[in-house]
Amino acid sequence: MEAVFLAMVLMLSIFLGFELISKVPATLHTPLMSGANAISGITIVGALISAGGESGAMSSYLGAAAVMFAMINVAGGYLVTNRMLSMFKKKDTNQPGGNS
Amino acid sequence: MNPVIINLWYVVAAALFIFGLKQLGSPATAVRGNVLSSLAMVIAIAVTLFNKEILTFELIVIAAVIGAVIGAIAAQKVEMTSMPEMVALFNGSGGIASLMVGWAALYNVGNTTFTDVTVLLSIVIGGMTFSGSILAWGKLSEVMTSAAVVFGAQRIVNAGILVGLVVCSVLFCMDPAVDSPYLYAVIALSLLFGVMAVLPIGGADMPVVISLLNSYSGLAACAAGFAINNNILIVAGSMVGAAGIILTNIMCKAMNRSLGHVLFSGFGAVKQATKVEGEVSRLSPRMLS
Numbered sequence: 001m002e003a004v005f006l007a008m009v010l011m012l013s014i015f016l017g018f019e020l021i022s023k024v025p026a027t028l029h030t031p032l033m034s035g036a037n038a039i040s041g042i043t044i045v046g047a048l049i050s051a052g053g054e055s056g057a058m059s060s061y062l063g064a065a066a067v068m069f070a071m072i073n074v075a076g077g078y079l080v081t082n083r084m085l086s087m088f089k090k091k092d093t094n095q096p097g098g099n100s
Numbered sequence: 101m102n103p104v105i106i107n108l109w110y111v112v113a114a115a116l117f118i119f120g121l122k123q124l125g126s127p128a129t130a131v132r133g134n135v136l137s138s139l140a141m142v143i144a145i146a147v148t149l150f151n152k153e154i155l156t157f158e159l160i161v162i163a164a165v166i167g168a169v170i171g172a173i174a175a176q177k178v179e180m181t182s183m184p185e186m187v188a189l190f191n192g193s194g195g196i197a198s199l200m201v202g203w204a205a206l207y208n209v210g211n212t213t214f215t216d217v218t219v220l221l222s223i224v225i226g227g228m229t230f231s232g233s234i235l236a237w238g239k240l241s242e243v244m245t246s247a248a249v250v251f252g253a254q255r256i257v258n259a260g261i262l263v264g265l266v267v268c269s270v271l272f273c274m275d276p277a278v279d280s281p282y283l284y285a286v287i288a289l290s291l292l293f294g295v296m297a298v299l300p301i302g303g304a305d306m307p308v309v310i311s312l313l314n315s316y317s318g319l320a321a322c323a324a325g326f327a328i329n330n331n332i333l334i335v336a337g338s339m340v341g342a343a344g345i346i347l348t349n350i351m352c353k354a355m356n357r358s359l360g361h362v363l364f365s366g367f368g369a370v371k372q373a374t375k376v377e378g379e380v381s382r383l384s385p386r387m388l389s
Contacts, residue, residue: 003214006326006334013335016118017342024125024347026354030307034187035124035134036343037314039117041190042141042336043198043321045148046328050204051163052154058278059207064159066200071167072174073194074145078138079175080186081124085131087180 031084038077044070101150109147110332116140117336121343144332188237188310191317195229198222198320199287205327206278215327216276220269220286222323227290228297229316235298236306236313246303258296265289297363305362308351312359315344 024032047070050063120137123129154160171190178186202222205215238244265286272282301309318340325333352359 002329006329006331009331009334010322010338013338014342017121017339017344018346020118020122020339021125021343021346021350024350025127028125028127028130029311029347029351029354030183030187031130031134032124032347033307033311033314033344034183034190035137036121036340036347037187037191037194037317038141039121039137039336040194040314040318040321040340041197042117042144042333043194043201043324045144046201046205046321046324046330046333047197048145048148048160049151049153049328049330050201051160052151052156053208054153054155055204055207055209059204060156060159062200062204062207064163066197066204067160067163068167068170069193069200070197071164072171073190073197074141074171075168076171076175076186076190077194078134078141079172080178080183080190081134082131083175083180084183085134088127088130 027088031081031088034077034081034084038074038081041070041073041077044074101147101152103152106147106151107331109143110335113140113144113147113332114335116143117339121339144336182241184307184310185237185240188233188240188306188313191310191314192230192233192237194317195226195233195313195320197226198317198324199226199230199290201324202226202320202327203283203287205324206276206283208328211276213273213276216273217269218323218326220272222320222327223283223287224265224269224290224293225316225323226320227287228294229313229320231291231294232298232313232316233294233310235295236310239298239301239303240306242303246306248302249299254296254300258293261289261293261296265293300364301362305355305357308348308355308357308359308362311344311348311351312363315341315348318342318344 044067047063047066051060051067053059053063116136117140120133120140123133123136174186174189199222202219205219239246268282268285268289272280272286298309318337320337322334322337322341325331325337348359352362
């Protein structure tokens with residue numbers, strides 16, 4: 001039953017993801033890609049549980065390495081997206097008519 | 101903390117991820133969207149630390165600090181013109197993280213065959229995301245040739261890798277042990293497959309490929325979520341997976357190409373690819389509007 005419930009969650013989230021993105025202006029393609037990439041760093045949640053768990057040393061080390069890599073993804077992803085967007089904003093204030 | 105309360109916080113985080121991703125798609129709200137999404141990530145990480153299964157924190161703190169410092173420095177240092185490469189590298193590190201989360205889940209007791217299959221999925225998708233992203237980075241930053249690399253038996257080699265992946269996965273599921281040679285074979289083959297998939301694509305198409313790999317890293321996180329029975333991984337991972345596919349499609353259309361054309365143009369099957377292009381452009385406005 002648990003698996004069926006999770007499959008339902010999966011199906012709904014996929015449809016949600018399809019519907020969320022539509023008619024993105026070309027200037028936002030790279031920031032949006034980077035922002036979505038940062039969200040995929042959510043795997044850090046699983047890494048934390050493995051790293052702190054008691055399933056043996058190997059599991060902890062794998063988890064810790066995963067925490068490090070996922071943290072690079074999360075921290076770097078959000079900061080880079082923010083940098084890109086701040087550039088974009090400056091451009092917009094220079095040309096007030098240009099934000100379509 | 102009670103697992104129910106943790107999961108309720110995950111619901112809050114999922115809602116914030118949804119708002120964040122939605123707002124990132126429009127110029128007026130993009131900055132706020134990124135802040136909301138990062139807030140969701142902070143909530144998800146903070147609440148997870150209260151999970152009763154986490155007993156020791158030394159490794160976590162050390163690994164998280166190292167990762168955060170590397171990520172922050174890389175994000176500050178990178179030139180504005182080389183952003184796509186940077187995103188590729190971050191994406192690759194997310195992929196290898198999912199691979200490791202899946203691998204570590206094998207050490208849990210009481211795994212079912214369903215768990216083993218999801219572990220293998222997270223290893224395969226995470227592995228090919230990692231090696232593919234590294235290769236995409238190499239092509240964009242011109243560490244290696246940015247031209248499409250094609251050799252004669254490429255299709256046969258790729259088919260061989262795929263067959264090998266399936267065979268090793270089945271053999272592993274029949275006798276799932278953490279030191280099974282088939283596990284290492286699956287890891288090696290998935291890394292090889294990521295390289296082979298990106299190799300025949302030219303440097304100019306790399307942004308589209310990175311967007312597709314970004315979608316894969318979401319799917320890898322989703323598979324890892326199934327392996328450890330975690331809701332927020334499944335929701336956020338599959339959402340990114342689906343949004344990434346749509347974004348890839350939008351980017352292809354902006355370049356007046358089809359995804360099939362981008363992925364297989366290196367094989368010289370131009371006639372077939374243009375056929376695909378016509379079909380896609382007729383269908384997609386109806387689907388997207």
